[in-house]
Amino acid sequence: MPATPALKRSELTPDSRREHLARLRAATADAPLDVLVVGGGVNGAGAAFDAATRGLGVGLVEARDWASGTSSRSSKLMHGGLRYLQMLDFKLVAEALRERDLLIERTAPHLVKPIKFVFPFFKKVIDRGFIGSGVLLYDAMQSVGRKRAVPFHRHLLHAKMLEVFPALDGDKAVGALEYYDAQMDDARFVMMLVRSAAQHDAAVANYTTVIDYLHDGPRVIGARVRDEETGEEFDIHARETILAGGVWTQEQQELADADAGLEVLASKGIHVTVARDRIPAVPDTGIITQTEKSVLFIIPWDEYWVIGTTDTPWTEDVAHPAATSTDIDYVLEHANAILAQDLTLEDVIGVYTGLRPLLQPVKKAGGGASTKVSREHTVMEVEPGLSAIAGGKFTTYRVMAEDVVDFAIREDQPGRPSLTRTVPVIGAQGYAALVREKAEIAARYGFDEIRMDRLLFRYGTLLHDVLALIDEDPSLGTPLEHAPRYLRAEAVYAVRAEGARHLADVLQRRTRLDYETRDRGADAADEIAALVGPLLGWDAATTAREVETYRAFIDARLASEATSDDASAARAAASAPEVPARS
Incomplete structure (x- = not known):
């Protein structure tokens, strides 16, 4: 070898x-x-x-x-695929569960973390029997030949269900089942x-x-x-x-x-984000249920909820997937069908759209x-x-x-087996030791627990490199004015280490301001451009063009979300590029 x-x-x-x-x-x-x-x-x-x-x-x-x-527009879950059990695809589910546990325990514990889901029952006997047996099998498949990476499921009676997830409509949901999967930031x-x-x-x-x-x-x-x-x-x-x-x-x-x-055919899936306080629940607990067309997830995401998704054919240009008002209404309608208090369009902070490649x-x-x-x-x-x-x-x-x-490489390079079961993703080595030091680091830099946990989940042991930037320039340890959940150092690090080439790269994928703020990152554009421009060799005209291009791109996205059909949404989305054209 x-x-x-x-x-x-x-x-x-x-x-x-x-x-x-x-x-x-x-x-x-x-x-x-x-x-x-x-x-x-x-x-x-x-x-x-x-x-x-x-x-x-x-x-x-x-x-x-x-x-x-x-790959930046998913539900942000590392999961075994509970719904595949309904299709009797046991091999796929077992494979996905093994891979999920490998990521949690060995190769990417800094990027993949357990998350708890509540699966509500609407028919007391039928759902508890059918869904319960499926999740029992799902959990059993995680226990064969290895230590469990997440806790075992449990059944929740009506009162306990509302204690765990009080935002559920208790007049409709008669009980629930609580189980675990995992979450990550896809980009x-x-x-x-x-x-x-x-x-x-x-x-x-x-x-x-x-x-x-x-x-x-x-x-x-x-x-x-x-x-x-x-x-x-x-x-x-x-x-x-x-x-x-x-x-x-x-x-x-x-x-x-x-x-x-x-x-490969494209299937469109959209997600919306709403503020965390709009849906009361025990921390790190989400909802999963089925709709007539897809699966509905209500997923805790830092200070927000990510809610989705749809599953509809996309026949427009794959470079410009876009949500319509119909898509957004669909997601809100199905979320409201199980929540005690309805969400409205005014609650929607952001929207993102991805295309599943269906083979x-x-x-x-x-x-x-x-x-x-x-x-x-x-x-x-x-x-x-x-x-x-x-x-x-x-x-x-x-x-x-x-x-x-x-x-x-089967013919030219035989005898070179894969090593990625044991080789960790960068930032994983030494992560457990770093977590033990988090209180000390937080005190040294003045971070609260929420920010410290957020930084650990974003960087793993690469956090030392981000902190080194702050040691070099303490002003980088202050939050961005229009996006205070991120530090100025994080924008700088996106260019110095994470391959960002344009303003949109930082706003959409190194951070996620395009769906974590109501302005979709537009208000933070000037400050971030001023931080990253000198590192990328931008002059004043280039910096202004990056900001103008991003804001026009967001305007086009918002216009697409006001349309009612895919063709109109795609035209609106295609009207403004994400990054400036080469000059």
Whole structure:
């Protein structure tokens, strides 16, 4: 078994991006990468991390920002998929539960934490029997051959249910069941995976678009890319290329002139946020129930609730998913059906929209394509040298990464097994010791318990790097004026270490101000731009353009939320870009 390579610097700085691009540019036909991964969502980042820990030469490119698509717009849960038990998909649920527990206990305890859910009953005997037996099986599957990572479920009678979640409508809900799953910040999780890949010597670059695939006869030998920051185009050669394009999979397959491929359809899921005090409950306790079309989650998220979701076909441009007023009304209507006090549009702080990549039966031409299929994801050789992965769920990203890398290197690099069951995501090592020091750190920097817990969940042991910025410049230890839940140091760190290239990257994915404040981050834009602009080499005109572009983007989002159909919402959303066009 090959040794794990020595760890490198993981910071994704402006200078390191130039260095990573130079390394990608140096991957020539005579000195190719072992693996080039296309797509910087959770599947692509996971694949790059997996391949890099095996000691392979790895490149990862993403056309926009890390996790800017589906992987930043989820329900933010690492869960086993309780609803899959209804479909009798026991293997998938068991796999997801194993992966969830691995993240909690070993590989990402700083990014994934247990969360309690109440599943209300509306038919006393039927629901308690049916739902209770399902959750009993769900819990039993977590206890086979390993120590439990979360507590066992319990039944709640009517009075206890209202004690745990007093916001439930006690006239409708006759009792409940309480069980545990896990929660994470999806965009930060992906960014941490990218940094973990870089720490293991992968060359990674966001805002780097694949504009063509390189061929040697029928075989794909890499890709031609464009640096969206400069407009420069260059070739990256690789022995194997992995496509992790999510809802862009078919677009990329067509770009590669693939004769076979995966068919991926997009399904829209929206979420809204409301203030925490609008729905009284015991801390860290959410609600799950079924609707006629989807699952309804009411999830505690720091000072807010995240409520969703929908599940409707999206046939518009996948680059511009958008919520409609109909979507928002649907979510509120179904939340109000189980809550004692109705929520209104005035309660909605933010809205975000994602597209689930739903895998369809594999397309083949000529019958010669190799495939590896599971119930939830598929790996396929769409051309010699080009493997694609699609489907699956966030919780099983590690298994998917292992599968696609195994598949891609099966002939050229046999004998290099995956190591990611034991290699932690960056920020995990030493996390338990750091938690024991949290009172001391809080006292030293004047943080209250809420801020301290928030920082630990965002950074893990990388918090030391954020605190070092404050030690260097104490003014960075003060909260942002228009977003006081975040420190000024966090905006600076987003550029100095987390790969942020534009104002929107900081406001939407390094922080989550686009749905955590009523102004969607617009009021904090000037202050954050003033902090990050000098680090990114912006002049006054560039800084102003970044702020203006972001505010116009938010206005377009708000306009889309006032429409009633997907076509109108997509047009409104597409009317303003997220980041400025290259000048």
